[in-house]
Amino acid sequence: MILLEFAAQGVRGVAPAGGRATLRPGYNVVAADGATLRRVVEALLYPDPRDGDSLPRAAGGPAGAALRAGLTLVGNDRVTYRLVRDFAAGAQLHRFDAEKRSFALVAQDLAEISAFLRETVGAPPPARLSAVLALGAAELPSRQGASGVGGGASLAPARQALSPEQARKRLAQLQAELEKARAAEKLQVQLDGLQARAFKLDEALRGSANLRDGLETAEAARADLAPVAAAATLLGDDPEARLAAFDRATAKHDEAVAKVAAERGALAEAEARGAPRPLWTDPLFWGGVGAGAVLALGGAALSGVAPGARYLALLDVPAFGGAAWIALRWIGAVEAWERVARRRKVVDDWEKKIEGQYEKDAGDVRAAIRAIEVRSPAELREALGRIADADAVVAEWRRRLAEWEGSAEIRAAAEERVEVDEAQRALEARMAADVGGFVRDVRSVEMEIQRLEGELATALPPAAAPPPRPVAPAAGGTEPLRGLLERAAAELGGSPAAAGRAVAQKASQLLTGLTFQRITAAQVDDRGGVHAVTGGRPVPALTLPPADRDVVYVALKLALLEQALAAGKLVAVLDQEAFAGLSDGARRVAARFLKQIARPGQIVHATTDSAFREAADHSA
Structure with a gap:
């Protein structure tokens, strides 16, 4: 989502x-x-x-x-x-x-x-949003009343003073760190300037986003018409001419089919009358033959008795003529019946020829209609029109994008953006070579040097460090760090210890950057307790000052957030106040981390801080 x-x-x-x-x-x-x-x-x-x-x-x-x-x-x-x-x-x-x-x-x-x-x-369940996909100031340990009655400052363990020899050795280390910090500060100022310039250039170049979005939408709409385009290839280079030919072929086919139907109706009517009766079953035929024979024989027999009787025999001519006429009619009927059979065969052959010619003339259009599952050529013509419209829209968006990218101002901004990127990479490489990693800010190192110099000047004896006093959880609640791991385990599966160890490495990398190596790692024990590594040794996170506990909490939450976003397209919501206690450099580290982990999904960060806005993919 x-x-x-x-x-x-x-x-x-x-x-x-x-x-x-x-x-x-x-x-x-x-x-x-x-x-x-x-x-x-x-x-x-x-x-x-x-x-x-x-x-x-x-x-x-x-x-x-x-x-x-x-x-x-x-x-x-x-x-x-x-x-x-x-x-x-x-x-x-x-x-x-x-x-x-x-x-x-x-x-x-x-x-x-x-x-x-x-x-x-695909909206995540409310519990998952709260457990791993949201970070607000109200859930930080320092905001949950877990600091005890004496206040957060009194919960930090007392520092053990160094011996003079240790202090001098530490001073030498701090002087080297101060040089690195000053070099890093100068490089960071230049890098911040480049980032600010890159941010402004991105704002200027971001005008192409709407054009690219419009082009992507138009191309997606055109891609949806791919089946129609594939069907259009069946119609050749001039689909409109093929559709017009189809209309003519359809009209001709329909006219021929109507004639075939009329012929079949006439044949059916003839067949309904049936075949002619055999001639020998016709009584009229035999009546004529019999009458003619009687008259001929009677006339011949009576001619000897009465000479005028032979004229009676002449009457057999019309009698035999009538029988012959009946025979001729029968022959005509038989021939007509035979013609019906032959005509039916001719009509069948004609119909096959009509359908074959129609399939030849209109087969490509009918195949296109079946391919895109439309019901008529009119719908096919409309679908082809949508292809033309979609192609015109894509061409228009491409023209607008080309005009925008081709303007002198945009070309100059794009070229300058490339130069800024190269300068950033050069500065980052120089920082990695000269500084070698994260360092504290100059003011923090100078304050520690002043403190050690003051201790050497007064030569105070080292004080015994009292045992650390753990922080009690808020009344009726769970210690915030352990509660975070318990909620994450309930959503992601497994135990709190397993959930913490799965993200401990990433949280440690983030802690190193957020605290400039004051806290170098986060560890989780078998019971789900969180420990922070400071000065090379792990200490319970409950014994840290409230500000450091907040940083550990933020590092763990962001590591869990990265794990959740990597699992699928999800949305995370962050609050500006959750990062308010961090220094400007630490906020920039957090901003770069947020930009990196947001790639598989989406992070919506409510803030007006320039450190985050400059690193964002999109500002609203």
Whole structure:
């Protein structure tokens, strides 16, 4: 799940009031109050009817002004959703329909929306968001009342004074460290200047983001039409001409089919009358033959008795003629019946020829219709029109991007950005060669040198270090560091000790950078207790000063956050105040780490700190 847009209206601490913040994958910095932003995101992803009562109202608005918020996001199913909520009226979840290019309603009930977001869209469970995907100032050990009655400062173990020989040896080490710190400070100033310039150049070059997004959207829409484009190749170079030929072939085919149907109707009518009866079964035929024979024989027999009787025999001519006429009609009927059979064969052959010719003339268009599963040539023509429109849109976005990239100002900014990158790499290589790693700031080293010089001047005897006094957890609660590992183990699986050891190496690297090697490692014992390595030896994290306990907590939480984001596309929400106790250099270290771990998913960091904004992939 990746957030694309966030909007709020009437909520205090979300700026601009009623405005929108565009988000992208990776590390996003948003100008908003961290606690309020997290609360609004939770109210959208896990809606509850009582959310409106817990949100702070913006000052200056009317007493009954509506509280509204909305999210646009891409789910794990690669579908875009839009969630809009009026905390007094209700909520609506919409799904984007790519075919209709509009949003369709999915649900309005809060429970249905919450279940759909978790099961289909991929929103993490609320416990996971709290345990590993969110970091706020309120969860730091120093903010949870775990510092005891005597205050946080009294919980730090007393420092054991060094002997004069140890102090002089330590002073020599500090002088070397001071030289490195000064060199690192000069290089860091130059590097910060380059980073600030790179940030400004990125802001200038970021105008291409909308163009590239538009081009990607247009190309994605064109890619969705790939089946239609494949079908269009069946129609040759001029699909419109093929469709016109198809229309003519269809009309000709339909006309021929109608004629075949008429012929078949006539044949069916002839067949309904049946074959002619045999001639020898016709009584008229035999009547004519019999009458003719009687008249001929009678005339011959009577001619001897009465000479005029022979004329009677002449009457056999019409009698035999009538029989012959009946015989001729029968022969004609038989020939007509035989022609019916031959005609049917001719009609069958004609129909096959018609269908074969139609398949030859219209087969490619019919194949294209079947390929893209449309119902008619009109729909096929419309689909081909969408391809032309999509190609035109892609060409237009490419033209705009080419014009933007081809402008002299943008070319100069891009060239300068390359030069700044090269200068940054050169400075980083020089820092690695001259400094060799993280060092403390110059002021901290000078203060320690002054303290040791003062001790050498007074030559005070070393004081015995009292045993460290552990910090008691808050009443009725769990020690914050162990509670962090317990919550992470409950979400990620395993025991608190296993959860801590899985991220101990990454947390140690981060601690080294955040404390400039004062704390070099974090360790977790078999019972889930956290230890910090300072001065080469591990000490319980409970014995550290409150500020150092906070740093250990932040390092562990960010290491757990990296592990969670690496598992899939998830969203993390961070609060600016969680890093307020860090120095400027430490905040820059944290910013670079956040940018690195945000690549597999998305981090939304509510802050206005320039150290974080310069490192962000996107600022809103």
